[in-house]
Amino acid sequence: MSASASPPPRTGSRPGGRSSRIRAAVHRAVEELLTDQGDELLTIPVVAARAGVHATTVYRRWGSVGELLTDVATSRFSGDIVVPDTGSLRGDLERYASNLAKDLSDPDTLPLVRATIGTAGEQGASACTRERQEQLRAMLEREEARGHQAPTVERATDALLAPLYYRAVFTNQALTPEWARALVSHLLPD
């Protein structure tokens, strides 16, 4: 996401050109390495070799493994889950929580989340969850626009996003859709 500081204005860059082919190859290499990976550390030379590009190209564009992982996580976790519109907050949150549980159970997701947190600190962690916060806010604000009371974003984060991510990242328990829906019933009792 961050524009490279060094080169002059990129008037010559073509969409779909060399630059975006490299980006796609490097992103794919990161995802494949994270899925295959044993104990090997993810380094820029290893990623570059897998992507078939020069390591200097990767260094120049991303600077560090942390920035590269943040970029991969940002594109992986943007636009991948749609905000449901079922007509009720409960319905929206139940569907959203089940979809997120399913996404976090995808075998490709967790290694990327863990590696991004581990290597890119707060910036990386935020790349994994920023859009989730915004989606939650959109559902809560829509409920208020309907003239109903809704929990705060903070409360909904503690009650929904937190257990979904905690269970995925810290435990080996399954993220079942039933459990995800039960989280909503604790947030919205009645």
Place this chain on the structure above:
Amino acid sequence: MSASASPPPRTGSRPGGRSSRIRAAVHRAVEELLTDQGDELLTIPVVAARAGVHATTVYRRWGSVGELLTDVATSRFSGDIVVPDTGSLRGDLERYASNLAKDLSDPDTLPLVRATIGTAGEQGASACTRERQEQLRAMLEREEARGHQAPTVERATDALLAPLYYRAVFTNQALTPEWARALVSHLLPD
């Protein structure tokens, strides 16, 4: 924690001897490097240099950065927080949640949690939280032994541990004691 498979019975090892001095130096090196660290990847040669020991010694004893971090996290997150005994479940959980919030806010804690998750996957994540689960279970079982109803460990994990770890690892929001206590009031209404 894992015993080395190769050497014969360690009848010659003295407590407080060379072996435990090396372990202490290597653990300290990991903690210092994580606190100082910029973008540099934590590798066994870097840790060994900082600890003043041979890299082969570190490889022989821990095998990989993931196993080393798991060992450091296991000792760091064992016995560091005491289970309170205030006479009521609410009092116990409020004090426990505030203590955990404080511990997770320690500038040395978060880099270790993130690096361990990132490098050692599920085993590492479990090293960070295993004792928390057991402590929560102890408080809940004590309440049941008093003849009162208590939430399940699963429910208490979703409502307390999850938001504490999520906020620490994924956000830049402060883990205040007021917020930690409010989590308890959502778990135990009335």
